[in-house]
Amino acid sequence: MAEYDQDNQRLTVKLVYYGPAQSGKTTNLTFLHQSANPQMKGELMVLETKGDRTLFFDMLPMGMRAASGLLIKLKLFTVPGQVAHDSTRKAVLSRADGLVFVADSQRTQSRNNLESFENLMANLSRVGLDVETLPLVVQFNKRDMDAIVTEQEVLQRWEKTPWPIVFASALRGEGVGETFRALLEKVYGSLNAQYQLQEAHGVTVAEFVTQLLSATPLAKD
């Protein structure tokens, strides 16, 4: 649930990168931190990790100032992917305004993807979020690896779902911006419906995406 602070003219939006362990959630944020060019960009907060694995969360803050003076502030979070950290994952997921599910394209990881996605669905209902209305983008990461599920197979498998599918290689920076752009477009829809971004603050979807991602395409996109 986006947090609107009238006194400070600030709308805070929470976006969460969810997915199985080591599917590249932090890598997505790292690349956005390095390469995205939003109007305002904060430091990437990385909490202590153990052997390259997220224990609590990572957070990347960014934002834009609307013509009306409203500060639209995005906070991008990653969850810890390891099965054991479910309570932490659930707490990070709470109050999310948009979701990216980062799946691992390697064939060996299909089962983990499925389990993590089921875990996401279970946790969404536990924290009171409605998967029907929550903006969600599915990213199939690690397209640079060998022995991956083909794009055709992925599309076929997800054919009946309502969510956009994006193929990515976060390590190479491919598809990361595209994923984020798809998410921004969906999030804009729900924010505009609730906070009249266009009418009250003069923010169109194009401006929303441009100001929060980049006026020009990302270097590696």
Add this chain to the structure above:
Amino acid sequence: MPATCLEGFDFDREFALRDVLVPVDKKHLSALLEYLLGDFAITDTQGGHCLGEPSAVAGARLPLVLEIEPVGYLHTRCADEPAQAMGQQLVMMELRAAQKYLMASALHIEAIQEDYDALCLKHELLQASEARYKALCEQLDQKVAEQIGTIESTQRKLFESEKLASVGQLAAGIAHEINNPIGFVNSNLNTARGYIDELLKVGALISANAGMSVLRESWKQADMDFVLGDFSDLLGESIDGIQRVAAIIADLKLFSNVDAEEELVVDINKYLAAGINVARTSLDSQTSLEFDAGVLPQTRCRPGYLGQVILALIMNSADAIAAHKGAASAGHIEVRSYCLNHRIHVEVIDNGPGIPAHLVERIFDPFFTTKDVGKGKGLGLTTCRDIVTAHGGEMTIDTGVAQGARIGFWLPVVTGSD
């Protein structure tokens, strides 16, 4: 920092300057900033004073950005711009570290609480299921108790019916034993009545003052010498017969009425003999039965029950011998009693087919039988064992015998009242 600062807020909320200053070591931060800038002040976005020398707000104003927008300002009258930038960086580093700490702590508490709640729920479910199992278990106990009740009452009924069967079997033998003397006593008495008539005729002649020669003639005609001799024999025979009946009845009395029997301190030989005598009435003439009674100390027991045991053992032997008809030699059963090491031993030895080794383990099991269908009820030896066990003794089977069976029991010699 006080714990209350962490409680009750979401880890991902917006942080104000005052929030993130809480975990910061303000004394050392102030010392560093004073060293770097001379004087300084930190205010929040509303101008509220948070740290340092309030008058420093007159100097330069440097924004303190936590995420993307300023949460407060660093003020200093120091004009050295690189020093200003370093001071600003220093405070922002401190604030971001503090924010990171606060967020991680809050998230940790949220997760722990979540885990705890989940554990509580699990615990509740476990308790519920434990209660369910407990209830089930109690029900089961009750069911088992009911079943045991049913089985016990069935067993009692079987025991009773077996007793009735053995009583019936005995009654046939006893009826024969009693009928025989009663038959000849009856016949003797009828003959005696005829003799009395003859005597009365002689008596009438005496009353009529008949002459001695007439009397002699009449005495001779009636063969009175023979009559009187035979009369005496008849009475002697009848008394023997009545005594036989009396003996059988005495044995039966010892043997019967076991249910109301109290414990007695007795020489059990007497009761064994009664059981043996009762058994004898049921044996065929081809089978001999001997009792080799040793000298026994008196012991506390329920003697009627022991008589039942010896009867059951003898009847088993007799049945075994009868079923083994091929044997050329006549059946022979010997009962022995003796005392050894404060134990009274009783054995029944027969020359029947013996007990096959593989059945020895099972012969005391309820309902185990080697008899033909319909002949045995299978409770005989089980009941014997129960009686002997109740006396503190044990059944014995000697499997080492060359021919026939040797089965019996021993009892401890008990003289006290307990």
